[in-house]
Amino acid sequence: MNKHVMDKSVGETRLDRETQGVIGKPVDRYEGKLKVSGRAPYAYEHLLEEKNVGYGFVATAGIGKGRIKSVDTGAAQAAPGVLAVVTGDKILRSSAQPGSPAAQTIDGQVFHYGQPVAVVVAETFEQARHAARLIKVDYEPAASGRYDLSQVKDKGVASDQGVMPADTERGNFEKAFSEADVQFDQTYTTPSHHSSAMEPQASVAKWDGDMLTVWSSCQLLESNVQQIAHGVGVPVEKVRLLSPYIGGGFGNKLGIGPDAVFAALGAQAAGRPVKLALARPQVYQVTSRRSETIQRVRIGTTKNGKITAFAHETWAANSPGNGFFEPAGVSSVFLYGGEHRRVSHRLSETDVLMTSAVRAPGEAVGMLATENAMDEMAEKLGLDPVEFRRINEPKQDPQNDIPFSSRKLVECMDDGAKRFGWADRPKTPGSRRRGEWLIGYGMACASRKNQLQKSSAEIEMSPAGHATVRTSMTDIGTGTYTILQQIAAEMLGLPLDHVSVELGDTSLPPSSGSGGSWGANSAGSSVYVAAEAVIEEFAKRLGVDADTLTLKDGHAIANNRRIPFSEILKGEAYKVTGTVEPGETSEKFTQSSFGAHFCEVAVSSVTGETRVKRLLTVAAAGRILNEKTATSQCYGGQIWGIGSALEEELVIDKRSGLLVNHDLAEYHVPVNADVPKLEVVLLPERDPHASPLAGKGIGELALAGVGAAITNAIYNACGVRVRDYPMTLDKVIAGMRDDLTDAA
Amino acid sequence: MITLTINGTEHRIDADVRTSLLDALRDHLAMTGTKKGCDHGQCGACTVLVNGRRINSCLTLAVMHEGDAITTIEGLGEPGNLHPMQEAFLHHDGYQCGYCTPGQIVSAVGMLGEVKDGWPSHVSDHLTGEQGLTPEEIAERMSGNICRCSAYPNIVDAIRTASDKTKEPA
Numbered sequence: 001m002n003k004h005v006m007d008k009s010v011g012e013t014r015l016d017r018e019t020q021g022v023i024g025k026p027v028d029r030y031e032g033k034l035k036v037s038g039r040a041p042y043a044y045e046h047l048l049e050e051k052n053v054g055y056g057f058v059a060t061a062g063i064g065k066g067r068i069k070s071v072d073t074g075a076a077q078a079a080p081g082v083l084a085v086v087t088g089d090k091i092l093r094s095s096a097q098p099g100s101p102a103a104q105t106i107d108g109q110v111f112h113y114g115q116p117v118a119v120v121v122a123e124t125f126e127q128a129r130h131a132a133r134l135i136k137v138d139y140e141p142a143a144s145g146r147y148d149l150s151q152v153k154d155k156g157v158a159s160d161q162g163v164m165p166a167d168t169e170r171g172n173f174e175k176a177f178s179e180a181d182v183q184f185d186q187t188y189t190t191p192s193h194h195s196s197a198m199e200p201q202a203s204v205a206k207w208d209g210d211m212l213t214v215w216s217s218c219q220l221l222e223s224n225v226q227q228i229a230h231g232v233g234v235p236v237e238k239v240r241l242l243s244p245y246i247g248g249g250f251g252n253k254l255g256i257g258p259d260a261v262f263a264a265l266g267a268q269a270a271g272r273p274v275k276l277a278l279a280r281p282q283v284y285q286v287t288s289r290r291s292e293t294i295q296r297v298r299i300g301t302t303k304n305g306k307i308t309a310f311a312h313e314t315w316a317a318n319s320p321g322n323g324f325f326e327p328a329g330v331s332s333v334f335l336y337g338g339e340h341r342r343v344s345h346r347l348s349e350t351d352v353l354m355t356s357a358v359r360a361p362g363e364a365v366g367m368l369a370t371e372n373a374m375d376e377m378a379e380k381l382g383l384d385p386v387e388f389r390r391i392n393e394p395k396q397d398p399q400n401d402i403p404f405s406s407r408k409l410v411e412c413m414d415d416g417a418k419r420f421g422w423a424d425r426p427k428t429p430g431s432r433r434r435g436e437w438l439i440g441y442g443m444a445c446a447s448r449k450n451q452l453q454k455s456s457a458e459i460e461m462s463p464a465g466h467a468t469v470r471t472s473m474t475d476i477g478t479g480t481y482t483i484l485q486q487i488a489a490e491m492l493g494l495p496l497d498h499v500s501v502e503l504g505d506t507s508l509p510p511s512s513g514s515g516g517s518w519g520a521n522s523a524g525s526s527v528y529v530a531a532e533a534v535i536e537e538f539a540k541r542l543g544v545d546a547d548t549l550t551l552k553d554g555h556a557i558a559n560n561r562r563i564p565f566s567e568i569l570k571g572e573a574y575k576v577t578g579t580v581e582p583g584e585t586s587e588k589f590t591q592s593s594f595g596a597h598f599c600e601v602a603v604s605s606v607t608g609e610t611r612v613k614r615l616l617t618v619a620a621a622g623r624i625l626n627e628k629t630a631t632s633q634c635y636g637g638q639i640w641g642i643g644s645a646l647e648e649e650l651v652i653d654k655r656s657g658l659l660v661n662h663d664l665a666e667y668h669v670p671v672n673a674d675v676p677k678l679e680v681v682l683l684p685e686r687d688p689h690a691s692p693l694a695g696k697g698i699g700e701l702a703l704a705g706v707g708a709a710i711t712n713a714i715y716n717a718c719g720v721r722v723r724d725y726p727m728t729l730d731k732v733i734a735g736m737r738d739d740l741t742d743a744a
Numbered sequence: 745m746i747t748l749t750i751n752g753t754e755h756r757i758d759a760d761v762r763t764s765l766l767d768a769l770r771d772h773l774a775m776t777g778t779k780k781g782c783d784h785g786q787c788g789a790c791t792v793l794v795n796g797r798r799i800n801s802c803l804t805l806a807v808m809h810e811g812d813a814i815t816t817i818e819g820l821g822e823p824g825n826l827h828p829m830q831e832a833f834l835h836h837d838g839y840q841c842g843y844c845t846p847g848q849i850v851s852a853v854g855m856l857g858e859v860k861d862g863w864p865s866h867v868s869d870h871l872t873g874e875q876g877l878t879p880e881e882i883a884e885r886m887s888g889n890i891c892r893c894s895a896y897p898n899i900v901d902a903i904r905t906a907s908d909k910t911k912e913p914a
Contacts, residue, residue: 028834035842036830036849038777038817045776055771125771126762198781198789198843198892247779247843248892280782477841477893632837632895639894664786664890671887673867675896677879 002533002576004525006452007583009688014491014535015528015623016686016694019552023490026628030481030501031245040245044202044277046215054083056266056276057128058258059118059135060285061110064656065145065351068108068117068137075134076120081127084269085135086119086262092231094354095201095287096255097324098515099223102230103256104321104354110139111319112353113658114285116258121266121274129279145351147657149292149317156315156346161323163361166347168333170399171340173298176309180300184377188297188369190725192650192659193290194283195358196669199247201257201287202277205264212239216260219249220513221472224256225506231261232268244504246514249476251357254515257287284662289650290358291316291326293365297373300340305381307338307392312370317350324356328366331447331704334590336374337394352657357515359640360700363448364707368644368725371444371708376721385443385712386413386422397590405589405689406696408620409445412596412683416443416618419681420598429719430740437602437611438740440717444709446595446619448701450521452582452691453512457526459488459534460575465554465565467492468500469530473511473523475503478699479629480519486626487524487693491531493551494565509577517593517697520625522580525692530578537576538568585689593701595619597641597709603717605742608733610714612642616679617706622687622696634680634702641706643670646726746807750775751819759806766790768806769816777817777846781890788889791847791854792816798854817846820853829853829906838902840893848889852903855885877907 015023034040047053059076061068073085093111096103106115118135122128146152158166177183203216212234218224221241229236241260246253259276267274278286293316300309312332316325329343358364378388393410396403417423425441426432432439457471469488475481481501489499502508512522532546538556539546542563550557554565585591600614615638624630647668651660661667680702686694707725715721720735733741748755748768757772766783769775769792778801781789785803792801793815821827826834829849839845859881864871867884875881882900891899 029837031842032834032839033823033826033830035839035845036833037820037822037826038846039823040842041776042779042843044780045770048774048776124760124763125767126760130762196892198787198841198890199779200781246841248841250892277780280784280786477839479840628837629840632840632893632898635897636840636894639896663784664782665784669890669892670894670896671890672883672896672899673887675883675894678897 001579002529003579003581004529004692005581005583006585006691009585010692010694019550020490020493022486022496024624024627026626027482027496029479030485042199042245042247043215043217043243044204044275046204047206047273050273052272054121054266054270054272054274055125055128056119056121056263056274057132058116058262058278058282059120059132060282061113061115061117061137063110063139063141064113066110066139066141068110069140070138071118072136073118076131079131079134081123082120082131083123084121084266086265086269090265091116091118092258092261095257096227097322098254098357100255102227103258112351113656116286119262119266121270145657147350147352147652148654149294149315149348149350152348152350153294153315156348159323159325159347162325162327162345164327164330166345168343168399173309173311173340173342176340177298177300180308181303182301182381184299184373184380186297186373186376186723188295188372188723190293190365190368192292192652193358193648194650194667195250195252196664196667197248197250197252200278200280200283201259203259203263204273204275205267206273207267210238212264214239214260214264215242216256217246217253218243218256219253219474219476219515221474221506222510222513227256228260228264232264241506242504243474246474246476249514250359251361252287254357280664281662284659285353288354288356291318291355293326293328295328295369297369299373299377301381305383305388305391307336309340310336310338311342313344315346315348317348317355319352319354320349322354326365327362330362330449331367332370333399334397335447336392337398341399352652353659360448360703363704364644367705368707371705372711375712386417389413389445403589405591406622406685406687407594408683408685409594412594412618412620415681415683416596416598416616420616422598426716429716430737436604436606436742438605438717440601440713442709442713442716443596443598444705444712446597446701446705447592448517448697448704450591450593450690450696451516451518452586453518453522454581455512455522455526456509456577456579457523457530458509458575458577459530460573461534461569462573463566463569463571465569466498467494468502469527470502470508471511471523471526472506472508473503473519474514476514478514478519478633479626480523482629483520483524483625484527487527488531491528492534494554498554517700521691521693521695521697524625525580526578528692529580530576533576533578537574541568580692589689591690591696593619593621593696593698595701597706599709599713601710601713601717603714603732605740608729608736610646610727610732612676612710614676617702618681618683619698619701620683620685621698621701622685622690623694624682625695630682630698631680633699635678637700637702638678638706639670639675640703642674642710644725645707645710649726747810748806748814749812750814751816761807763806764802765804765806765809766801769801775816775818779843779846781844788851789844789847791851791889793850793854796857798851817850832902832906836898836902836905838895838898840895844889844891848891848899851886851889856907
């Protein structure tokens with residue numbers, strides 16, 4: 001086993017030498033031709049040749065909370081084409097919480113509106129869908145339910161099952177805040193969000209004796225296969241999970257969807273393979289969502305704008321038995337200076353669908369509040385928002401006094417301000433107008449904690465000298481296939497078309513999976529380690545030191561000789577596995593990617609509608625592995641920011657916990673016409689402490705703070721601060737000064 | 745039994761009267777390039793061309809399409825022989841996860857046909873005569889195809905590139 005533990009920083013590597021010249025280059029996606037021609041098979045699209053397939057459909061609950069007295073499956077069983085109906089204790093409530101050993105079961109209860117109660121399998125999809133409606137459930141409804149976070153906020157507890165500690169304190173915040181020259185204290189609210197990936201969760205399950213094969217749409221195969229095994233009730237060794245193509249995840253597929261277990265149970269009951277896709281409304285009601293949040297931000301400064309006290313106190317919801325809380329304060333711990341600090345998270349139980357990770361959990365909504373607060377405080381101090389942040393740029397992590405592994409926040413702000421023309425911003429709200437449109441500029445900062453995870457990959461060199469990379473890693477649209485090909489090609493000195501990549505199969509070496517922006521660095525580093533081992537073997541066979549070996553175009557160059565790989569391999573394949581693990585650099589350095597967003601909006605003085613006119617993100621995230629896919633990730637983050645600022649709100653019915661707008665017509669995600677020309681600048685950076693690749697995560701960075709840059713621009717345009725996301729036109733027009741509005 | 749003409753080939757299938765054109769393609773004909781994103785006509789992932797015009801195949805029943813010429817993503821091109829629109833999406837990175845992509849590409853091809861025929865859109869500054877293909881026009885006309893990865897800027901660029909090469913709708 002070739003293992004690299006990240007205990008110390010990496011020096012110059014073959015990736016820096018760029019001998020092959022493919023790392024970082026904006027090459028087209030490895031699997032692109034399959035995707036643009038409709039040939040890439042997603043979860044539901046397996047076993048196409050199998051004639052004897054059953055189709056599953058989920059029946060769901062029509063109350064918000066209560067006990068299931070009985071489930072009458074008679075009419076469904078008798079319906080045409082029905083092969084089996086599955087009810088009982090193995091029915092899952094929702095998706096599995098990411099990384100948990102198992103998804104929760106219903107245990108005869110209704111925990112939330114729209115929760116699964118039964119699964120029907122029939123000869124055809126149409127028959128299954130019809131029969132699912134014939135399931136009759138007799139409920140004993142609960143007298144009342146908890147559907148409104150603001151009503152149960154004060155019962156919130158400090159959960160120890162989050163992705164960060166619930167509380168972080170330094171110094172004496174209350175005292176420092178009360179003694180501060182200038183004080184700011186505001187509360188912000190953000191709504192529930194849904195990932196809304198384009199591919200609904202779907203699974204195909206097939207039994208061969210006691211062996212179960214499941215094709216499903218999953219981000220983290222190593223924990224997902226365990227969740228399936230637990231849900232079905234078989235040893236994990238008996239389950240193989242495949243997710244070669246995933247139609248978007250955004251956190252919603254970190255844990256298995258209930259479809260994975262339902263397809264397997266349905267296949268068991270029906271005695272044939274079963275396909276089961278969640279219907280789109282079920283994607284909203286039976287998987288997971290981001291919690292709504294309440295966030296109080298207090299900042300105390302000196303007269304000159306130096307922060308002395310900073311507090312970010314947050315409240316979120318989850319359903320019974322779930323300790324995950326939205327880590328809204330994650331960036332507040334270290335982003336700005338200040339001697340006295342408090343970040344807290346309180347979690348309250350509600351009877352609504354489980355909450356879990358949605359893209360950039362924490363930063364995505366936490367920085368809506370804090371980056372608005374920084375803007376409001378800058379105005380109060382009479383400082384430019386960029387200048388206020390510069391004054392409070394910490395030299396090291398202000399919470400624990402350890403150094404940052406790399407931090408180019410000020411460079412991002414300065415570069416962005418220059419490119420954007422920030423100096424030309426309207427100095428006071430409502431001072432610039434083009435016809436009915438009020439023009440405003442806003443900015444905000446971005447940070448996203450960097451994480452390295454344990455991950456393994458295998459490289460097999462064919463006798464001809466071509467390489468195949470294999471790992472259970474997933475590509476959720478992030479570009480994993482492509483960057484792993486680039487890393488292997490650069491390290492081994494191979495043209496790109498001499499490197500194949502196989503992903504998304506638990507029979508391959510175990511990987512980190514995709515989530516938390518750790519995938520590229522973790523899986524990519526495992527390929528780096530495996531490639532180093534191949535190079536060591538080549539050097540050994542050639543009798544030279546590996547460091548003296550130059551690899552290019554499938555040839556090894558040493559001692560003035562140029563030897564083709566096929567000659568070194570002597571007609572035999574060579575296979576090796578590499579593993580990377582986080583180590584001491586995770587403890588000794590605070591690791592994060594940083595960035596800055598600049599935005600111009602136009603706000604209608606007639607309707608209050610906001611149009612984003614320009615949006616620039618300058619980011620520094622260590623080595624960029626593929627400029628094209630990294631830029632695409634950033635566009636995605638920026639556009640998600642437009643969604644969270646202006647559009648997205650999963651509406652919870654306060655009477656029943658029903659997620660009211662449970663489809664793509666009513667849950668408003670940005671469409672093409674909502675998006676202006678975007679600009680993304682990736683500053684050159686290497687972070688030798690973050691991973692052997694010297695890279696950091698980027699997929700979520702570009703979302704962190706974007707929404708606040710937009711809403712800060714809205715304030716600059718028309719003088720309206722809403723503090724209750726999203727800033728829809730009704731809220732904006734209601735707050736507009738009479739002298740600015742043209743509304744009748 | 746119904747007969748569907750897809751990408752120039754006739755297929756006979758034994759489908760339920762409730763079977764949508766989308767499910768006929770995916771479940772009966774193993775043509776899974778056309779995607780099911782919502783089954784409610786809200787996302788555009790299932791876009792196909794029927795007699796040259798783009799429609800949501802989830803919102804129409806298979807039995808309604810005997811005699812129609814249906815074009816799916818598989819009919820536009822294949823990995824070794826891509827349609828110019830597919831090439832342009834590949835080069836401009838007009839996709840990420842790839843799930844909405846076949847619908848985007850088929851929709852874009854259909855959209856160019858609408859522009860060629862002089863159909864105005866919500867953002868057109870005139871209702872009759874020739875219509876231009878500005879980025880604003882493309883964004884407006886492609887807003888029935890949702891991309892949650894949000895490849896929109898690249899989709900617009902891809903369509904602009906392809907429109908120079910695509911003379912006729914498929």
